[in-house]
Amino acid sequence: xxxxxxxxxxxxxxxxxxxxxxxxxxxxxxxxxxxxxxxxxxxxxxxxxxxxxxxxxxxxxxxxxxxxxxxxxxxxxxxxxxxxxxxxxxxxxxxxxxxxxxxxxxxxxxxxxxxxxxxxxxxxxxxxxxxxxxxxxxxxxxxxxxxxxxxxxxxxxxxxxxxxxxxxxxxxxxxxxxxxxxxxxxxxxxxxxxxxxxxxxxxxxxxxxxxxxxxxxxxxxxxxxxxxxxxxxxxxxxxxxxxxxxxxxxxxxxxxxxxxxxxxxxxxxxxxxxxxxxxxxxxxxxxxxxxxxxxxxxxxxxxxxx
Amino acid sequence: xxxxxxxxxxxxxxxxxxxxxxxxxxxxxxxxxxxxxxxxxxxxxxxxxxxxxxxxxxxxxxxxxxxxxxxxxxxxxxxxxxxxxxxxxxxxxxxxxxxxxxxxxxxxxxxxxxxxxxxxxxxxxxxxxxxxxxxxxxxxxxxxxxxxxxxxxxxxxxxxxxxxxxxxxxxxxxxxxxxxxxxxxxxxxxxxxxxxxxxxxxxxxxxxxxxxxxxxxxxxxxxxxxxxxxxxxxxxxxxxxxxxxxxxxxxxxxxxxxxxxxxxxxxxxxxxxxxxxxxxxxxxxxxxxxxxxxxxxxxxxxxxxxxxxxxxxxx
Numbered sequence: 024x025x026x027x028x029x030x031x032x033x034x035x036x037x038x039x040x041x042x043x044x045x046x047x048x049x050x051x052x053x054x055x056x057x058x059x060x061x062x063x064x065x066x067x068x069x070x071x072x073x074x075x076x077x078x079x080x081x082x083x084x085x086x087x088x089x090x091x092x093x094x095x096x097x098x099x100x101x102x103x104x105x106x107x108x109x110x111x112x113x114x115x116x117x118x119x120x121x122x123x124x125x126x127x128x129x130x131x132x133x134x135x136x137x138x139x140x141x142x143x144x145x146x147x148x149x150x151x152x153x154x155x156x157x158x159x160x161x162x163x164x165x166x167x168x169x170x171x172x173x174x175x176x177x178x179x180x181x182x183x184x185x186x187x188x189x190x191x192x193x194x195x196x197x198x199x200x201x202x203x204x205x206x207x208x209x210x211x212x213x214x215x216x217x218x219x220x221x222x223x224x225x226x227x228x229x230x231x232x233x234x235x236x237x238x239x240x241x242x243x244x245x246x247x248x249x250x251x252x253x254x255x256x257x258x259x260x261x262x263x264x265x266x267x268x269x270x271x272x273x274x275x276x277x278x279x280x281x282x283x284x285x286x287x288x289x290x291x292x293x294x295x296x297x298x299x300x301x302x303x304x305x306x307x308x309x310x311x312x313x314x315x316x317x318x319x320x321x322x323x324x325x326x327x328x329x
Numbered sequence: 330x331x332x333x334x335x336x337x338x339x340x341x342x343x344x345x346x347x348x349x350x351x352x353x354x355x356x357x358x359x360x361x362x363x364x365x366x367x368x369x370x371x372x373x374x375x376x377x378x379x380x381x382x383x384x385x386x387x388x389x390x391x392x393x394x395x396x397x398x399x400x401x402x403x404x405x406x407x408x409x410x411x412x413x414x415x416x417x418x419x420x421x422x423x424x425x426x427x428x429x430x431x432x433x434x435x436x437x438x439x440x441x442x443x444x445x446x447x448x449x450x451x452x453x454x455x456x457x458x459x460x461x462x463x464x465x466x467x468x469x470x471x472x473x474x475x476x477x478x479x480x481x482x483x484x485x486x487x488x489x490x491x492x493x494x495x496x497x498x499x500x501x502x503x504x505x506x507x508x509x510x511x512x513x514x515x516x517x518x519x520x521x522x523x524x525x526x527x528x529x530x531x532x533x534x535x536x537x538x539x540x541x542x543x544x545x546x547x548x549x550x551x552x553x554x555x556x557x558x559x560x561x562x563x564x565x566x567x568x569x570x571x572x573x574x575x576x577x578x579x580x581x582x583x584x585x586x587x588x589x590x591x592x593x594x595x596x597x598x599x600x601x602x603x604x605x606x607x608x609x610x611x612x613x614x615x616x617x618x619x620x621x622x623x624x625x626x627x628x629x630x631x632x633x634x635x636x637x638x639x640x641x642x643x644x
Contacts, residue, residue, distance in 0.1 A: 163340070167347035170627075172619040174582040176355075178604045179612050183359050255470070262472035263586060267601065279472065286478050290486055301475060308470035 054244070058321040068313030075307055079125035088119025091274045099288070102295050109295040111281070112288060117295055121303055124276035129307075131192055131277075132257035138196040140250040143203025148234050148242070150204070151211025162208065168201035174263060181269045188271060195257055203249045210242040217241075244322025251315035255308045262304055278303050333635055341628045348620040349401065353394050356613045362386070363610075366410040406614035411606055416614040419599060427595040429504055430511075431584050434518035435573060442523050443569065446530025447561055450538055461527065468524035473583040477517035477590045484513060495593035514591040521583040525576050526569070534565040567637050574630025578623045 059066050088106075094114030102109040108117035150161035180194055214220065220237050228236075239246070262279030264270060270280050278300050285296030364372065364380040372380075381387040385396060400407065406416035449458045468476060485493035495514050496507035504511055537543070538561060546556050585597030592598070596615055603611035 163343055164347070166340070166344045167351065170344055170348050170578075170620050170623045171351065172578050172581060172616060172623065174585065175600065175612075175616045175619055176352075178600070179352075179355060179609075179616060182604055182607055182609075182612070183355070259470075259472055263474065263582070266472060266474050266586065267589060268605075282472065282475075286474075289478060289482055301471065304472065305467065305470045309466060312466070312470065 054321050055247075055318070058317050062317040062320075064313045065317030068310040068317070071306060071310035072314065075125065075303075075310065076129065079122050079129055082122040083119065083126075086119055086122065088116040090115055090120055090123045090276055099291075099293055099296070101293075108299050109293075111285065111296050112293075115276075117281075117299055120276050120281060121278070121299055124278045124281050124300070125303060125307075127188070127271070127275055128258060128261065128278045128304075131188060131195075131261060132254045134192045135195045135199070135257040136250045136253035138192065139200040139253050140203055140246055142196065143200040143249075144207045144239060144242070144246050146200070147204040147207030147209075148211045148238050151208040152215055152230065152234050152238060154212075154215075158208070162205070165201045165204050165208075168198070169205070171198060173198045173260065174267075177260075177264060178267065178269055181264075186269060186271055188275070191261070191271065195260065199253065199256065203246065203253070206245055206249055207239075207242055210245050211238050214238045214241050244318070248315055248319045248322060251311050251318065255311040255315070258304060258308055258311075278307075330635065334632055337628055337631050341624050344624050345621060346398075348624070349398060349617055350394065352613055352616050352620070353397050354390075356609050357390060357393075359607075359609045361607065361609075363410050401617065406618075407610040409603075409608055409611050411603075411608040412611075416611055419611065420596060420614070420618065423594060423596045423599055426504055426593070427584065427588075427597065430514060430518065430587070430593065430595060431580060433511075434515050434522055434584075435580065437515065437519045438522035438526055439569070439573070441519070442526040442530050443562070443566070446527055447534045447557060447565065449527075449531045450534035450561075450565075451557070453535065458531075462531070465524045465527040468520055469528075473517075473521045474586045474590055476520045477513065477587055480513050480516055481590075493591070495588075495591045497592070497594065510591075514587050514593050517587045517590070518580070518583055521587075522576070522580050525579060526572060529572050530565065530569055533568040534561055537561050537565045540564070567634060570633045570637065571630045574626040574628075574633075577626040578619065581619050581622065 059069050094110075097110045097114035097116075099112055100106065100110040100114075102117075106116040106118060108121070110116055111120065146161065146165075150158050150165075153161075176198055177194060184190055215233075215238060220233055223233055223237055258278070261277065262282060265277060265279035266283040266286070268283075270283075271277060281300035282297065282304065285293070285300060289297050362377075362381075363384065363386065364377040368376055368380060378387070385393065388396075397407075404417065406420060408415055409419065412419070445461055449461050452458055481493045484491040491512050492510045493513065494510060496503045496510040543556060543560055546560055551559075581597070584595070585600060587593065588595045588597035589601050596618070600612060600615045602608075603615070
């Protein structure tokens, strides 16, 4: 099947080759920290991410709103003294709802990214390590998964089961873990021939030790970078599904739900019901992508050696 | 080349078998049954058993799967009990419109993305590059229905120059006789496809510019325009071919959203309506079709890539 890795945009140093410092092989953590110090976009992305997480998880402690009981006296109020961002068609305060909605959206997307990363990395590493017939069979299964139209499949399944937070996470994870699986498998194919793996094997290490102590840690770069993109993708896919009406039942708030509810009123001029939620989604996805792009450049061996 | 194509085609068949199996298994989990659907809630157990026997629904899962495959191979996509018509007739009626919408949008997106991407690569880190990167980043970071929604409020509501709905009517030809209604759906899908193409075109053109044959061409004194059109354009098209094949599921998803948004009578909207109605045969058939399009798209992309770049065949 087509090799996804071939399609990764080839990273290009922004300031020309001489500006990229020639760093010796350092730990993943070191590369991680250095990226944020040196790359302005990455630093901006990280600061934005921290800001968004604080807004969603600490915000509701400081700014109390009722996001469960509808209030028909406060429907579709413009931003003003009642609420800095106005209220929606159920009378919920928009600013407060952005916080609660962000909580759900972030929880789901981070959970999806973690599950997907663990599943995909383990599967890919095992397939690449075992090689041969195992590899062929395991990767054909991944090809099958990659050919599944995610949103179409999702709609089909959500017709069969009622959506809940756990089911959404499970479904999203089950439909997208193939991408990291394929990436890590590709990485493992080169790692398993390295001297340190051979050395560990000669010392009598079992396969599980080789995979989890040597191969997986050494593909940490690829794994972390992919995890960041998974967060961004999950937010977008969730918002798309919610627009099509396959979402969590009330009173759960999510950014995607706010956006799709609000977009019904866009033509009525209730801009405050659309743009704040849109901004929240776009800023989060952009911030996550900034971090992911920078990390990919940082971990890319081709760039580091130049 | 022939052995490469054969090997790749065999893989595609295996993958298609797997995909149909998963989708068929999912349908079996679906609530309700065709017998209840057709005979109603007061049907006696005997009537239901008779119905199931008549349509082979009482057989074992595997036999039914083989039957399902047999039907698929013979071009029978199933029967919608809710709409009382074959899924084939439904798809045949809607597919031309989709081909027009998706084909036109992909073509337009490529026509826009390739020159812009190459220009970005040539003027790397210029204001133009940052502007174009920023735009595609922004488009990439919003749910795919937002560009369409904003286009509606701008062109259909504010300026009132374009209709907010796709041309309605029984025949696919209505699209061609009322092209104004086609503009916004195509524009939306083009923007979304552009966002997923542009960064790859840019990076592929940059990688190409750093190759030594470009340096050779330059030292030979070849004009800039000749280098760009003869060397850079051709060589950076290779990855783009693969990209279109792989981006197909994403574009079809965006197509579903665009059809829903503009009430565009296509397979995507049919799928949405089927989902709302719980019309499982239609959902299963369309899911299989989209998956098949994905598999064939990636097969076609690989074959085209191998034809363009002989090095791939050896791998």
